[in-house]
Amino acid sequence: MLAAHLDPLAASLFSLMAIASLLLAFVMLGSRWLRHYLYAFAAESWLIAALSAAVGYYGNYPELYLIAILTFLFRGLFLPYLIFRIIHRRNIAREVHVILQASSSLVIGALAVVFALTVAARVGAELGLSGTIVVLALTVMLSMKLIGFLMLAVRHEAISQILGLLVLENGIFLGAQILVPGMPLLVEIVILFDLLIVVACFGLLVQYLQAHVGSTSSLALRRLVG
Amino acid sequence: MPGALALAIVLAPTAAIVLILLTRRATWAEGFNLAASAIVFLAALALPVAVREGPRVYWRDYVVLDGLGAWSILCAAIVYLLASVYAVGYMRLLDEPERLPRFYALFAGFALTTLVGPMMNSAGVYWIAIELTTLVSTFLVAFERAPESIEAAWKYIIVVSGGISLALLGTVLFYWAGSLVLGPSYEMTWAALRQVAPQANHVLLLLAFLLVLIGYGTKVGLAPMHTWLPDAHSEGPAPVSALLSGALLNTAMIGIVRYLSVVDAAGVGPLPRAVLVVLGAVSLLVAALFIVRQRGIKRLMAYSSVEHMGVIALGFGFGGPLGVAGALYHMLNHSLNKSLMFFGAGSAMRCYGTKSIGGIRAVARRLPIFGALWLAGAVAITGAPPFGLFASELTILRAGMRTSSAWAALLMAVLLIVIFIGFLNHFRIMYFEPAGTQPTPRDAISRWCLVPMWCALLPLLVLGLWWPDALWNYFATVAHSLDGTVAFAGAS
Numbered sequence: 001m002l003a004a005h006l007d008p009l010a011a012s013l014f015s016l017m018a019i020a021s022l023l024l025a026f027v028m029l030g031s032r033w034l035r036h037y038l039y040a041f042a043a044e045s046w047l048i049a050a051l052s053a054a055v056g057y058y059g060n061y062p063e064l065y066l067i068a069i070l071t072f073l074f075r076g077l078f079l080p081y082l083i084f085r086i087i088h089r090r091n092i093a094r095e096v097h098v099i100l101q102a103s104s105s106l107v108i109g110a111l112a113v114v115f116a117l118t119v120a121a122r123v124g125a126e127l128g129l130s131g132t133i134v135v136l137a138l139t140v141m142l143s144m145k146l147i148g149f150l151m152l153a154v155r156h157e158a159i160s161q162i163l164g165l166l167v168l169e170n171g172i173f174l175g176a177q178i179l180v181p182g183m184p185l186l187v188e189i190v191i192l193f194d195l196l197i198v199v200a201c202f203g204l205l206v207q208y209l210q211a212h213v214g215s216t217s218s219l220a221l222r223r224l225v226g
Numbered sequence: 227m228p229g230a231l232a233l234a235i236v237l238a239p240t241a242a243i244v245l246i247l248l249t250r251r252a253t254w255a256e257g258f259n260l261a262a263s264a265i266v267f268l269a270a271l272a273l274p275v276a277v278r279e280g281p282r283v284y285w286r287d288y289v290v291l292d293g294l295g296a297w298s299i300l301c302a303a304i305v306y307l308l309a310s311v312y313a314v315g316y317m318r319l320l321d322e323p324e325r326l327p328r329f330y331a332l333f334a335g336f337a338l339t340t341l342v343g344p345m346m347n348s349a350g351v352y353w354i355a356i357e358l359t360t361l362v363s364t365f366l367v368a369f370e371r372a373p374e375s376i377e378a379a380w381k382y383i384i385v386v387s388g389g390i391s392l393a394l395l396g397t398v399l400f401y402w403a404g405s406l407v408l409g410p411s412y413e414m415t416w417a418a419l420r421q422v423a424p425q426a427n428h429v430l431l432l433l434a435f436l437l438v439l440i441g442y443g444t445k446v447g448l449a450p451m452h453t454w455l456p457d458a459h460s461e462g463p464a465p466v467s468a469l470l471s472g473a474l475l476n477t478a479m480i481g482i483v484r485y486l487s488v489v490d491a492a493g494v495g496p497l498p499r500a501v502l503v504v505l506g507a508v509s510l511l512v513a514a515l516f517i518v519r520q521r522g523i524k525r526l527m528a529y530s531s532v533e534h535m536g537v538i539a540l541g542f543g544f545g546g547p548l549g550v551a552g553a554l555y556h557m558l559n560h561s562l563n564k565s566l567m568f569f570g571a572g573s574a575m576r577c578y579g580t581k582s583i584g585g586i587r588a589v590a591r592r593l594p595i596f597g598a599l600w601l602a603g604a605v606a607i608t609g610a611p612p613f614g615l616f617a618s619e620l621t622i623l624r625a626g627m628r629t630s631s632a633w634a635a636l637l638m639a640v641l642l643i644v645i646f647i648g649f650l651n652h653f654r655i656m657y658f659e660p661a662g663t664q665p666t667p668r669d670a671i672s673r674w675c676l677v678p679m680w681c682a683l684l685p686l687l688v689l690g691l692w693w694p695d696a697l698w699n700y701f702a703t704v705a706h707s708l709d710g711t712v713a714f715a716g717a718s
Contacts, residue, residue: 119433126429127406145395152388161384168391172398179402182410187350191394194354198387201361205368205380213373218384221377224457226521 010058011133014178017051018133018140021174022113025147025167029109030102034087034159038080041163041170045075048174055181063185064177067192071173074192079166079199086203087159090210100154109147116142137178144171158209158216162202169195228276228291229284231269232345235299238265239338243331252326256314259330263303263310266341270296270303274700281707283347287413290347293704294483297554298344298476301561305472306337308565308678312572313465315674319576320370320463329369329463336362336469343477347415349397352481353390356445359474360386367462367470378454378461385454386445393441393481399434400488403427416484420709423492435489435498438482439505445478448505448539449512452532456516459528460581464572467524471531471568472561479535479557483542487708490545496630502543503634509536510641518648523571523583526652527564530607533645534560534615540638541622544629550708551701552621559614559689563607566682570600573671574656583652587661596671597657599679604653606686608646614689 006014024044031037049072056064100108120138124130144167151164173191176183209216242262246255273296281292313333317326339359346352360383368379401414403426412418423431444451459467482502489498513533520526534556541553573596578586589597606613619642626635 123430123433127427141395145392148391149388152384158380165384165387165391168388169394172391172395175395176398180398180405180410182405182412183398183401184348184350184411184413187348187354187414190351190354194357197361198357201364201383205364205376205383208368208371208376209380212371212376218380221380223374223377224381224461226516226519226525 006058006133013054014051014133015136017047018136018174021047022140022143025144026106026109028167029147029151030106032102037160037163038083041166042076042080044170046072048170049076051174052177055177059181061181064181067188070189070192074196082199082203083159083162086206090206090216099156105150105154108150112146112150113143116146133178137175141171141175156217156219158206228273228282231273231276232291234269235266235341238262239334242334246327246331250327252323255327255330259334260310262334263307267303267307270300274300287415288347288351289345291345293700293707294480295344298480299341301476301557302340302473305469305561305565308682309465309468312569312675312678315672316464316572332362332366336366340473340477344480349400349414349419353394353397356390356478363470366466367458369463375461378457382454382458389444389451390441392437396434396437396441399430403430403434419488420491423488426492428492428494431489431492432494432497435485436501438485439501442478442481443505446475447532447535449509449532455532456525456528459531460522460524464568468565468568471564475531475535476557479538486542490709499543499545502539503631506536506539506543507634507637510638514641514644517645521583522581523574523586524581527567527571531564537619537622540626540634544625546625547702547705548621549625550705552618552625554701554704556618559618559686562682562686563603563615566603566679567607569675569679570603573675583656586656587659590657593671596676599683601653601657602683604650608649609642612687612690614686617690617693
């Protein structure tokens with residue numbers, strides 16, 4: 001497999017990008033302004049696109065260039081634009097409903113990374129790949145997953161929940177580029193398109209929420225219990 | 227032959243959607259959807275027979291037609307047909323004919339996604355199909371535009387999307403585990419995964435399976451990931467609830483079963499089955515607690531779905547020919563019976579103008595025929611003889627007793643009794659408590675709504691009294707194809 005025997009330059013480049021994406025996930029976790037949140041998400045998507053291209057270059061997977069371009073266009077430009085438009089239209093400037101202070105969520109996020117590292121190290125050791133980029137990729141993948149769920153749990157604004165879901169997917173996509181660069185092209189492309197539909201659906205639902213419930217905060221959703 | 231049937235199953239709803247969107251007339255939309263559901267039903271009825279000789283793959287290995295998939299497609303097709311007939315009567319009561327074409331287009335689209343899911347041969351494409359079911363059905367749940375429906379739709383899409391993103395992670399890890407053996411690029415079909423599983427790393431497979439189980443388990447509605455289910459099932463229009471419960475949940479369960487057979491082939495030990503059994507038992511427990519104290523009529527039915535998905539999970543978790551047969555039989559029975567129950571609940575809601583059990587009184591006296599049908603359905607859904615669910619639940623219990631997790635079978639028996647008492651107590655109140663000052667029901671129930679209830683109840687009675695040999699053989703073949711010989715801790 002590619003990740004096991006990379007030349008050192010490629011390995012450090014991949015590591016740099018993976019760690020930078022993880023840091024951007026923390027930026028999202030710590031920011032209270034939806035706009036910053038969105039910028040961080042876009043930057044993270046660009047990094048993932050660059051990573052796809054780099055993996056394609058070093059691992060000799062020409063089809064990854066296509067994925068890189070599509071990732072950049074869809075995740076990096078179009079999705080942020082769609083969400084930006086939703087924010088703009090609905091006049092939601094920032095995260096108004098905070099359950100957990102930014103500092104506490106950062107600490108919990110750090111704990112999540114430690115947990116992810118433990119799991120990744122165990123799997124890496126099991127495969128005889130400890131110390132390679134595999135462990136790092138798995139760590140970033142799992143911790144972005146956990147951070148995404150953390151965002152879903154502590155944020156109540158509808159838009160930030162959408163972004164939380166997108167972070168979940170970004171984590172998987174990032175890890176998949178390093179771990180399974182040869183995954184069938186069709187699946188990857190369809191998943192990208194699928195994301196577009198997801199965001200479109202969310203946009204429509206946010207509109208319904210505002211029109212029929214009168215708020216885009218999930219704190220207002222308290223009717224259905226028991 | 228199976229290919230042509232599958233093509234009919236896919237093309238009929240697609241054509242209906244296109245025609246509905248082109249014509250945009252309420253009565254035509256009803257007709258197109260009804261015709262599509264009838265074609266799908268006929269094709270799905272023939273499909274299990276056509277795939278008896280073994281699985282067939284089509285379209286560059288992306289489509290597989292096998293016993294397991296055909297069975298789930300049949301269950302979905304039955305619910306689609308019954309719900310389409312019921313929808314004609316039910317949706318007219320909404321008095322918004324201009325929105326009906328939109329409803330039927332979405333409805334056919336939702337049915338299409340649930341029918342296509344079990345046909346997918348690639349684990350990645352299956353994931354996409356499941357994701358699509360969520361996206362389409364969200365708008366059906368939100369269709370009535372009440373604040374409650376929007377709330378339910380939002381919770382549904384957030385919880386389920388989060389859940390199945392875990393399944394995507396699991397899918398990627400499965401692919402990775404395979405790529406360590408097969409090389410970086412291969413088609414991730416179920417058969418390829420099963421083949422490669424024995425050489426793959428067990429820790430990785432286990433991690434991947436647990437992620438997939440939690441992910442698709444969210445979609446199946448296994449507790450504690452069931453939280454979206456009562457909201458979505460209770461707030462959508464009744465035909466949608468029936469399709470969600472009777473078709474969608476099975477479609478997602480198929481994924482779990484396929485992955486289970488992969489980890490079985492790998493021989494990773496008893497943990498995967500044990501986790502599935504525990505999730506099933508927890509679902510039953512949660513459902514029992516919420517059924518006993520339930521106040522909303524459709525939420526009662528929704529928790530009953532959690533219960534029955536728990537029972538099916540137990541059946542597959544126990545495994546062996548008996549467990550698989552019981553679980554598959556239970557899928558069919560549950561699909562029929564839950565459609566009947568949701569149809570009844572929808573009609574009762576319309577007649578009494580309330581969603582709460584407290585507002586529905588003296589059903590037997592005021593709506594005798596409807597009342598008798600719905601009550602018979604309630605007796606059936608709690609697993610009482612002589613209906614089909616009794617037979618399938620008993621089979622699953624028997625399968626469980628032979629395994630080392632007999633505790634789960636005992637727990638299941640106890641909880642089923644609790645649910646029996648709790649569920650029928652609500653019906654006792656609705657049927658026989660004095661009416662008080664409640665308003666009388668508005669009008670009689672249309673024939674469009676009564677006929678599908680008959681069509682669900684009668685087969686249920688037949689299936690309870692007579693379990694055809696052909697079905698036994700069919701289930702045995704499916705169990706064998708899932709590698710039913712490797713059962714949980716030495717079941718026969």
